[in-house]
Amino acid sequence: xxxxxxxxxxxxxxxxxxxxxxxxxxxxxxxxxxxxxxxxxxxxxxxxxxxxxxxxxxxxxxxxxxxxxxxxxxxxxxxxxxxxxxxxxxxxxxxxxxxxxxxxxxxxxxxxxxxxxxxxxxxxxxxxxxxxxxxxxxxxxxxxxxxxxxxxxxxxxxxxxxxxxxxxxxxxxxxxxxxxxxxxxxxxxxxxxxxxxxxxxxxxxxxxxxxxxxxxxxxxxxxxxxxxxxxxxxxxxxxxxxxxxxxxxxxxxxxxxxxxxxxxxxxxxxxxxxxxxxxxxxxxx
Amino acid sequence: xxxxxxxxxxxxxxxxxxxxxxxxxxxxxxxxxxxxxxxxxxxxxxxxxxxxxxxxxxxxxxxxxxxxxxxxxxxxxxxxxxxxxxxxxxxxxxxxxxxxxxxxxxxxxxxxxxxxxxxxxxxxxxxxxxxxxxxxxxxxxxxxxxxxxxxxxxxxxxxxxxx
Numbered sequence: 001x002x003x004x005x006x007x008x009x010x011x012x013x014x015x016x017x018x019x020x021x022x023x024x025x026x027x028x029x030x031x032x033x034x035x036x037x038x039x040x041x042x043x044x045x046x047x048x049x050x051x052x053x054x055x056x057x058x059x060x061x062x063x064x065x066x067x068x069x070x071x072x073x074x075x076x077x078x079x080x081x082x083x084x085x086x087x088x089x090x091x092x093x094x095x096x097x098x099x100x101x102x103x104x105x106x107x108x109x110x111x112x113x114x115x116x117x118x119x120x121x122x123x124x125x126x127x128x129x130x131x132x133x134x135x136x137x138x139x140x141x142x143x144x145x146x147x148x149x150x151x152x153x154x155x156x157x158x159x160x161x162x163x164x165x166x167x168x169x170x171x172x173x174x175x176x177x178x179x180x181x182x183x184x185x186x187x188x189x190x191x192x193x194x195x196x197x198x199x200x201x202x203x204x205x206x207x208x209x210x211x212x213x214x215x216x217x218x219x220x221x222x223x224x225x226x227x228x229x230x231x232x233x234x235x236x237x238x239x240x241x242x243x244x245x246x247x248x249x250x251x252x253x254x255x256x257x258x259x260x261x262x263x264x265x266x267x268x269x270x271x272x273x274x275x276x277x278x279x280x281x282x283x284x285x
Numbered sequence: 286x287x288x289x290x291x292x293x294x295x296x297x298x299x300x301x302x303x304x305x306x307x308x309x310x311x312x313x314x315x316x317x318x319x320x321x322x323x324x325x326x327x328x329x330x331x332x333x334x335x336x337x338x339x340x341x342x343x344x345x346x347x348x349x350x351x352x353x354x355x356x357x358x359x360x361x362x363x364x365x366x367x368x369x370x371x372x373x374x375x376x377x378x379x380x381x382x383x384x385x386x387x388x389x390x391x392x393x394x395x396x397x398x399x400x401x402x403x404x405x406x407x408x409x410x411x412x413x414x415x416x417x418x419x420x421x422x423x424x425x426x427x428x429x430x431x432x433x434x435x436x437x438x439x440x441x442x443x444x445x446x447x448x
Contacts, residue, residue, distance in 0.1 A: 003289070003306035003352040032348045033329040035307070045306070047353060073342070097418020098396070099333055102342040103349075185417040186331075 001035075005047040009054075009133045009162055012046055016158040017135045019044040024160040026054070026069035027103030029096065030112045053162060054107070057081065062168045068107025068130075068161040072119070076101065085166060086280060087175030087194055087273075088122040094179055095119060097186055107161040110143065113151040114188075116213035120147070121194035122177045124218055125208035128166045134159035147217045170206070173198040174280025176273045179212075180265050182256060189213040190257035193245065193269035199281040202232045209241070209274070214249040214266050221248040224270060233278050241274055242267030293354045295320070296364030302351075310349035311335045314361060322362040322391045326420065333419035336392040336399075337361050343399040345418075362391035365398050373436040373443075374398060383432035385423035393419050397433045405441055409434065 006012040016022055022044035025031050034040035048054045054069035057078055064081060072092040075081060082089040095104045095118050109117045110130070120143070128143040135158050143164065148154050155161070169175075175196035181187035192212030198205045207228035209221040223244035231237035246267040253259045288303040295318060302317040311328075314320045314337070326334030328347045335346040338360040365372045374397050377383070384390045393416065400407060400415040407415060412433050413426070421429060 001307045003350055005352070005355075027348070028350070029330050029348055032309070032350070036328060045350065047350075049353070071342075096330070097333065098399070098415060099336055099343050099345045099418040100330060102344055185414060 001042055002044045003047065004044060005050040007050050007052075009051060012048060012051060012160065013133055013135055013158065015044065015046050016160070020157075022046055024048050026105035026108045027071065027100070028108075029100050029104045030108065030114075048107075048160065064164075064166045064168075066106060066164045066166065068163055069105045071102050072104050072106070072109075073098070073101040075106070084168060085122070085126060085175060087177045087196065087277065088119065088126060088128075088166070091122040091177040091179075091192070091194065092119040094177075094189075106164055110146055111153050111155070111161065113147050113149070113153055115150060115215060115217055116189040116192065117218070118177070118179055118189055118192055118212065120218045121192050121210040121212045122175060122196075123164065123166070124210045124220060125175060125194040125196040126166050126169070127208070128164050130164055131162045132159050133162045138162065140165070144218075144220065149216045169196070170198050172200070172281050172284075173206075174277045174282070175208075176276035176280065178269045178273045178276075180257075180269060188256065191262050191265045191269055192218075193266060193273045195270060195273040195277040197228065197274065197277040197281050199278060204228045204231050204233065204278070207274075209245065209270055211245060211248060211266050211270065214251040214262050216250070219248050219250075221245050221270070223247065228274060233274065238271045238274065242271045245270035289352050291352055291355050293356060294358040296360060304351040306350065306352055308351040309347050310337070310339075310351050310354055310359075311346040313351040314346060314359075320361050320363050324388050324391055326388060326392070331420070332389070332392070333396060333416075334389050334392040336395040336419065338395060338399060341402075343396055343418075360395070362394050365394060372398065373439045374401070374433065377432040377435040377439070378429070381428050381432040381435065383424060383428040389419060389421045389423075393421065393429055397429075397436070400433070401437055401440060405444070406437060407433075 023042040024046045048069040054067040076093040124144045177194045179189045180191045196208040207225040209224040224241045227240035249263040251262040292301045304313045324334040326332035330345045330348045
C-alpha cells in the first residue's frame with residue numbers, strides 16, 4: 001500500500017483515475033480497522049486532509065459549505081453552525097469518542113455507507129447537497145442520493161465528495177436528532193431519528209423526518225411529514241408521526257436491537273425529536 | 286517494502302524516522318522511536334489506550350498512518366511530564382492508585398490532559414463523558430475520575446498562584 005497526500009482536488013482525481021484499487025480517506029476510523037483485518041486491501045490510500053477545500057467550514061451567500069474531510073469536532077465546536085443547525089451538529093457529535101470526533105468526517109460518515117451513520121439523517125432532513133469531484137469535473141447531488149445500500153454509494157470509483165452545502169433554514173425552523181443505544185455513550189445507533197420543522201405560530205408549515213439504522217439506508221418518512229404539516233403537534237398528530245415512522249422501518253435483527261424493538265423505538269424517537277424541533281423553531285434556536 | 290522518510294515534532298523535539306506507508310503512528314512511535322509508553326489495546330479506535338495529541342488534538346494513534354504526521358506535532362505520555370517533575374495528573378493517578386494493570390493508563394493520562402487543557406474545571410459528568418473514549422477493565426473508573434478531579438484542583442490552584 002502506498003500513501004499519498006494531494007493538495008488539490010484535481011491532483012486527487014488524477015491519483016484515483018491512475019491507480020485502480022485506490023481509496024480516499026479522511027479520518028480512516030472505519031478504513032484502518034478494515035485494512036488491519038484484511039477486509040480491505042487498497043493499493044493506494046489517498047489522504048484528503050491536505051486539501052484546504054476539504055478541511056474548511058465556511059458560511060456565505062445563505063449557506064454553509066463544509067469540507068468533506070473536516071473532523072466532526074470542528075463542526076460541533078462551531079457555535080454559529082450549531083446555533084443554526086443544532087440537529088446536524090448533535091448528530092455529528094455522537095460519532096464515537098473525543099478521539100474519533102477529532103478524526104471522523106461527514107464525508108466519511110456518509111460514504112462508509114452504514115445505515116446507522118449519525119450525521120446522515122439530519123443532513124438529509126436539511127436537504128443538504130454533496131459536491132462530488134471526478135475525472136469529468138464536479139457535480140452536485142442531494143445527500144439523500146449518495147448511499148444506495150449498506151457500504152454502497154452512487155459514486156464512481158474515481159469520484160469523491162469535496163464538500164457539503166447546507167442552505168440556511170427558513171425563519172422559525174428548528175431541527176433535532178435523537179439516537180437510541182443500549183449504553184450511554186460510544187455505541188452504534190439502534191435507531192436514529194432526525195426531524196426538521198418550520199413553524200408558523202403554533203402550526204407546522206414544513207417538515208422533514210428521516211430515520212437511521214432501521215433500513216438498508218437512512219429513510220425519509222413522507223407519511224410522517226404529511227401528518228406534521230398543518231398540525232399543531234397535538235397528541236393525535238404525534239401518534240400519527242410515530243405510526244408512520246414505525247411503518248417506514250425495515251430493520252435488521254441483531255444483538256443490539258430486534259426488529260420489533262427498532263420498529264417501536266423509531267416511532268418514539270420520531271415523536272420526541274419532532275417536539276424538540278418545534279421548541280427550537282419557536283425559540284429561534 | 287519501501288519506507289517513507291517522515292519528519293515531525295515529537296514531545297517538542299524535531300524527529301525523523303522511516304516507516305512503511307501502512308505502519309500506524311502507534312507502531313512507529315513504539316518500534317521506530319522507542320516510545321513504548323503508548324499502548325495498543327484494541328487497534329481499532331475503540332479503547333483509547335494509544336491516545337496521543339496531534340497538533341494539540343486527542344487522537345487514537347492506531348488509526349493514523351505514520352506518513353500522515355509529516356510536519357505535525359505529537360505529544361505522547363512521555364511528553365506530559367516536565368523533566369523529572371511528574372504532571373499533576375501522573376502524580377494524582379499514583380497517589381490515588383487510579384490504575385491496576387496499567388495498560389490503559391498512558392491513554393487516560395493523555396486524554397485527561399486534553400480534557401483539562403480544554404476545560405480546566407470539569408464536572409464529574411464532563412470528566413466521565415470526556416474520558417468515554419478510554420476503556421479500563423480493572424479499576425471501575427471511580428479512582429480515575431477522582432484522580433482527574435484532584436489534578437484539576439491542583440492545576441487550578443497553581444495557575445491562580447501564578448497570577
